[in-house]
Amino acid sequence: MEFPGSTATGISLLSAVRMPINLRLYYEIAIRAFRRASVYRAAYVAGILTNAFFAALRCFVYLAVYHAGTSVAGFSPNDAITYTWLTQALISIGAGWLAWDLMQTIRSGDVITDLSRPWSFYGYWLSRSLGERCFNLLLRGSVTYLIGFLFFAARLPHLTEALAFVVAIGLALLVSFAYGFIVNLTAFWLIDNTGVMLIANIVLTFFSGFLLPLAFFPPWLRQVALLLPFQAITSLPAEIWLGHLTGAAVWRAFAVQAGWALVLMLLAIRMLHFAMRKVVIQGG
Amino acid sequence: MTLIEVEHLRKTFLLAVRQTGRFASLRGLLSRQTRPVHAVSDVSFTVAAGELVGYIGPNGAGKSTTMKMLTGILHPTSGRIKIAGRVPYQERVEHVRRIGVVFGQRSQLWWDLPTIESFALLRHIYRIPLARWQANLQSFSTLLDLEPFLNTPVRQLSLGQRMRADLAAALLHDPAILFLDEPTIGLDVVARERIREFLEHINRENGVTIMLTTHDLADIERLCPRVVLIDHGGVVYDGPLATLRTRFGRWRTLIVDLNQSVDHVEVPDAELLRVEGTRVALRFDRDRTTAAALIAAVAARYPIRDLTVEEPEIESIIRDLYEQPGSLA
Ligand SMILES: Nc1ncnc2c1ncn2[C@@H]1O[C@H](COP(=O)(O)OP(=O)(O)OP(=O)(O)O)[C@@H](O)[C@H]1O
Ligand SMILES: [Mg+2]
Numbered sequence: 001m002e003f004p005g006s007t008a009t010g011i012s013l014l015s016a017v018r019m020p021i022n023l024r025l026y027y028e029i030a031i032r033a034f035r036r037a038s039v040y041r042a043a044y045v046a047g048i049l050t051n052a053f054f055a056a057l058r059c060f061v062y063l064a065v066y067h068a069g070t071s072v073a074g075f076s077p078n079d080a081i082t083y084t085w086l087t088q089a090l091i092s093i094g095a096g097w098l099a100w101d102l103m104q105t106i107r108s109g110d111v112i113t114d115l116s117r118p119w120s121f122y123g124y125w126l127s128r129s130l131g132e133r134c135f136n137l138l139l140r141g142s143v144t145y146l147i148g149f150l151f152f153a154a155r156l157p158h159l160t161e162a163l164a165f166v167v168a169i170g171l172a173l174l175v176s177f178a179y180g181f182i183v184n185l186t187a188f189w190l191i192d193n194t195g196v197m198l199i200a201n202i203v204l205t206f207f208s209g210f211l212l213p214l215a216f217f218p219p220w221l222r223q224v225a226l227l228l229p230f231q232a233i234t235s236l237p238a239e240i241w242l243g244h245l246t247g248a249a250v251w252r253a254f255a256v257q258a259g260w261a262l263v264l265m266l267l268a269i270r271m272l273h274f275a276m277r278k279v280v281i282q283g284g
Numbered sequence: 285m286t287l288i289e290v291e292h293l294r295k296t297f298l299l300a301v302r303q304t305g306r307f308a309s310l311r312g313l314l315s316r317q318t319r320p321v322h323a324v325s326d327v328s329f330t331v332a333a334g335e336l337v338g339y340i341g342p343n344g345a346g347k348s349t350t351m352k353m354l355t356g357i358l359h360p361t362s363g364r365i366k367i368a369g370r371v372p373y374q375e376r377v378e379h380v381r382r383i384g385v386v387f388g389q390r391s392q393l394w395w396d397l398p399t400i401e402s403f404a405l406l407r408h409i410y411r412i413p414l415a416r417w418q419a420n421l422q423s424f425s426t427l428l429d430l431e432p433f434l435n436t437p438v439r440q441l442s443l444g445q446r447m448r449a450d451l452a453a454a455l456l457h458d459p460a461i462l463f464l465d466e467p468t469i470g471l472d473v474v475a476r477e478r479i480r481e482f483l484e485h486i487n488r489e490n491g492v493t494i495m496l497t498t499h500d501l502a503d504i505e506r507l508c509p510r511v512v513l514i515d516h517g518g519v520v521y522d523g524p525l526a527t528l529r530t531r532f533g534r535w536r537t538l539i540v541d542l543n544q545s546v547d548h549v550e551v552p553d554a555e556l557l558r559v560e561g562t563r564v565a566l567r568f569d570r571d572r573t574t575a576a577a578l579i580a581a582v583a584a585r586y587p588i589r590d591l592t593v594e595e596p597e598i599e600s601i602i603r604d605l606y607e608q609p610g611s612l613a
Contacts (some may be wrong), residue, residue: 022408022411024408025408025409028404028405028408029405032394032397032401032405035397035401036394036396036397039396039397039437040396109390110390112352112357112387112390113385113387113390113391113392115357116355116356116357116380116385117380117409118377118378118380118381118409118410119377119409277359278359279357279358279359280297280358281352281357281358
């Protein structure tokens with residue numbers, strides 16, 4: 001894997017090729033981010049409980065509106081329950097929530113340290129994010145889902161579905177990271193970009209299918225959602241988990257995800273390039 | 285050998301002007317009125333390899349802004365910087381590989397992890413050979429007494445410990461130049477002294493070129509043979525500290541011990557500061573009279589037993605300079 005991000009330095013993509021990629025470094029960054037996420041036990045226990053609470057709440061709504069044995073837009077009651085627990089389990093890896101950490105370093109001016117390193121700034125944040133989210137997935141995500149499995153009979157997929165899901169999650173992480181990076185980066189221009197972050201978060205929550213499966217959208221709105229990158233973050237992995245996508249459809253989903261991952265990453269790096277040119281570091 | 289060259293460096297920030305009146309925020313969105321702030325207006329100097337230079341000036345003079353441009357994080361509005369043959373903001377990666385940076389108010393350490401973890405990551409960031417890294421860590425641990433808290437999470441360190449760890453972190457990769465922006469801020473006397481000793485050591489023994497800003501003049505007196513003094517974004521003095529004293533310290537104090545006690549002394553061109561029994565302190569302007577002339581004038585009136593001429597404290601000179609920027613021309 002390559003991080004074409006020495007653009008962080010205002011140098012073109014070419015220099016990333018000239019400069020040998022220090023893969024070991026990005027691995028070491030990810031490991032530390034993983035360890036750091038594991039430091040705050042109270043935080044992740046609270047996170048699991050909150051996610052499970054809202055998952056249960058959302059399930060009770062579904063159970064109330066579903067008539068026994070019926071299915072809505074291709075979703076059986078169990079599908080709806082599974083979808084709910086899955087998306088709640090994926091919150092901590094970006095399914096319905098944007099990370100604010102990069103934006104905070106820009107506002108405080110601490111970004112100065114990360115900018116004065118001989119590394120790809122994009123690669124650094126990507127590794128950090130992947131390390132942290134791996135921890136979240138392994139602990140927060142799986143425990144949350146386990147609760148859904150035990151108390152609400154949320155579905156467990158077959159082996160092939162599970163494997164496809166792992167690939168889809170990997171791609172989803174790349175898409176959600178790039179999107180979050182772009183949104184966070186607006187802090188370089190706006191200083192107070194909380195408004196942008198909030199709106200970006202609502203857009204993500206809605207169009208990714210986190211709040212409601214895209215299948216439940218009115219057709220025209222669904223068409224809009226399918227043209228946007230957000231389905232790659234939540235909806236596509238979830239549909240694979242549910243077994244709604246099989247065979248060629250799975251490969252098509254991967255292609256859509258990979259395409260958005262690439263497009264957003266290039267966009268993010270481009271934007272970083274501009275940010276660097278007008279960079280203003282806050283504070284003495 | 286010249287290591288750092290700075291010519292007519294300038295950085296202008298554009299500050300958004302807040303609109304007032306009706307629909308202020310809406311109009312603010314439509315047309316962004318800006319006001320220029322000249323953080324650095326014209327700074328030139330050169331630094332030779334192995335120098336230890338104090339970059340000083342009052343609050344808001346433009347010190348941190350200069351430092352940020354030297355480290356390559358900020359693009360100058362105009363002017364030229366060349367460090368070790370490179371333009372910092374153009375060849376940033378190559379540049380930052382060879383410099384160390386400490387911004388006193390910030391930390392480059394991972395807040396939630398044991399200190400040693402950040403040091404270990406630095407080995408990978410700068411691709412420091414293991415043996416080299418171990419040797420440096422060993423040496424800095426001894427010099428800065430890092431051992432006791434290597435395994436403590438950074439967030440639990442005291443400010444003095446954190447600053448020591450940050451200094452070590454900035455030097456693990458053997459940088460040729462070290463940029464320090466207020467490295468002793470907020471530290472007690474003992475911690476400051478320890479850091480000064482360390483900086484002196486790495487400058488002398490390891491040949492690291494150091495540029496530092498500080499508001500603690502004891503740092504300067506102790507460490508910096510040369511100071512660059514800036515104010516309002518421009519250099520107002522560049523040279524040895526001693527010369528700063530002679531050039532700008534116009535006021536001298538003549539202290540004479542007389543044979544008998546007096547209650548008043550009157551001599552031309554001097555101002556009576558105090559009389560304590562037989563001891564009299566007179567202040568004079570070096571530009572208007574000389575110590576010799578003044579001593580002669582006093583001796584003509586009162587028999588003198590002993591005398592000393594006091595040079596002004598560097599602190600008071602700088603304070604005078606800061607308070608009346610016009611006095612520098
Ligand atoms: N990001 C910025 N945007 C706008 N103005 C800025 C910015 N950074 C600095 N300035 C202005 O530039 C001037 C110089 O600031 P700088 O931080 O370089 O001063 P300094 O010499 O480091 O001061 P101090 O001793 O207080 O740290 C100040 O007037 C400051 O308000
Ligand atoms: Mg400053």
